[in-house]
Amino acid sequence: MLRLSSLFVRTLRENPSDAEVPSHQLMLRAGYIRRAAPGGFTWLPLGWNVYRNVERVVREEMDAAGFQEVHFPALLPREPYEATNRWSEYGPNLFRLQDRRGVDYLLGPTHEEMFTLLVKDLYSSYKDLPLVIYQIQTKYRDEARPRAGLLRGREFVMKDSYSFDIDDAGLAKSYEDHRAAYIRTFERLGLPFVIVSAMSGAMGGSKSEEFLAPLEAGEDTFVRCACGYAANTEAVHVPAPAAAPIDGAPAARVVDTPGTPTIATLVDLLNDRADLRRADRAWNAGDTLKNVIVMLRHPDGRREPLAIGLPGDREVDMKRLEAQVGPAEPEAFTEADFAAHPTLVKGYIGPDVLGASSSSGIRYLVDPRVVSGSRWVTGANAAGNHVVDLTCGRDFTPDGTIEAAEVVAGDPCPACAERAANGTLEMARGIEIGHIFQLGRKYAEALDLTVLDQNGKQVVVTMGSYGIGVSRAVAAIAEATADDMGLCWPREVAPADVHMVIASKGADDIAAEAERMAAELESRGVRVLLDDRITVSPGVKFKDAELIGVPTIVIVGKGLAEGVIEVRDRASNERRNIAVASAVEELVAECNTNTRR
């Protein structure tokens, strides 16, 4: 039994000024956590209690799925990370340190290498596979900007698991097993979530999905549609409109458009000039074809220019672009680069000089909306000149398409488009609480993890990695369930089942009866947090109970004279009186309606 008279906690009446998001504010105010370092938090008894419950649920679901728990050190040697290049690739986000002899170590940001080596150490036959092992471990990442309390720290707890399979079909199965286990886990945690497809980045065709808790405090932007489609913005495939016939399209003509280096100035000029005005409607930015040049830096250091053609009403989304061109990294096209490519006239770049076989030789990829037969106003490769009715497939042929344009609310939903429906996308924010990933053979190859197959041949193992942010999930649950009175935990993770308030001076008959009931509840497996403080007024106790957020609040007070106590549901705020005689029975039943322990 927890007693508020002795519990190591101090609730705050006001929000600390350095906390912004609700979960952070409330967990500080209710005495669950204290900041200990930039991006590092101390768990106080109430917080640690909740943390352990979340961890227990995660562990139970992993075990139930047949995954086996192991535990690595957080302090790791450099060599394995050297083999996969991540010692350098991880960059400043990696916490590095040296021992007394100057030997390099790191604090593990994630453990793919170590798991791969462990399996290599022990296993060598296809008969040993499939295998899934996991750990619940403190991770370290030197985040440039820790924020929002537990939501992005530099030290946090992650459940990371890794699957090892002999072939792609096995990997797909392991992946689906994890997906199902994650769904069960988050449902038990009472955490609302959406599963969005994510980009696999440098890994090519591998599959990856994120579990996002759809909450404003989240850092991830995703899109969703009423039809159920949801995706990370990086993974959205823009539906291509139907190609238009080229025959009959008006001939392209170059027009003099002085002083129009930007889309806005160009559109204004088109609408102002009688000879250029459209008959059917005004010109808008979406009628123009903007050609953006970026420089790609390949892992080997090679730099390659890339031209991206997209409708003028859209910006290039750097995250979407990066996801497309990885492992190369896009950089700005500098003045020096322009100088090295004199055919490119800044502000007036047109498709004529773009493309692998053009005069510039620059690869030219366009937005999927630039389909054959579409007509555009675009640069004429001379300062102050644009070309109108330049028709794709007749006047220019791009080298391919690229998903690099920003996605905005109201864009057509790709899933709907496939079945000729017309749903539109809305933008939403989410907290990434889980990520499942078909890694493939990258780590197994780098670290030479092979097994013998049925034919006695060495084959490279294929892997998946799967993460749940355990400490982050605590904050996400707080965020998802809190209301304007305070925290409001689902019973499964709450620090107690019943918060019993003694609404009297204490040390009297009322207190004695409360003590008796609390003890009996505990003996029946109900976790009780008893507010037995004798010098604290009832109002303070009620406020604290609401702030602390235990799901059932029981008030033992003046009703006792009529043989009743009051029971309140923290979430719904419903209250009712129950007879003292049957109180324990009723409370036991109430606390078991949600399973736990």
Place this chain on the structure above:
RNA sequence: CGGGCUGUGGCGCAGCUUGGUAGCGCGCUUGACUGGGGGUCAAGAGGUCGCAGGUUCAAGUCCUGUCAGCCCGACCA
């Protein structure tokens, strides 16, 4: 790493413009009253004003530097 804001008892803040005894509310301690919604009264404890230089007879206040926190952006297996 860029932009903005902020550092004054455990928490929230005022004081800084115009340099001169460090203040308020909450919390904490003691006592009395009160006892179903952060109650009342009285008496207390607790702060080298983020840090380091500088200007000055005198710096929380002015100047320079630096560190830290928060927010936005960049970054984020």
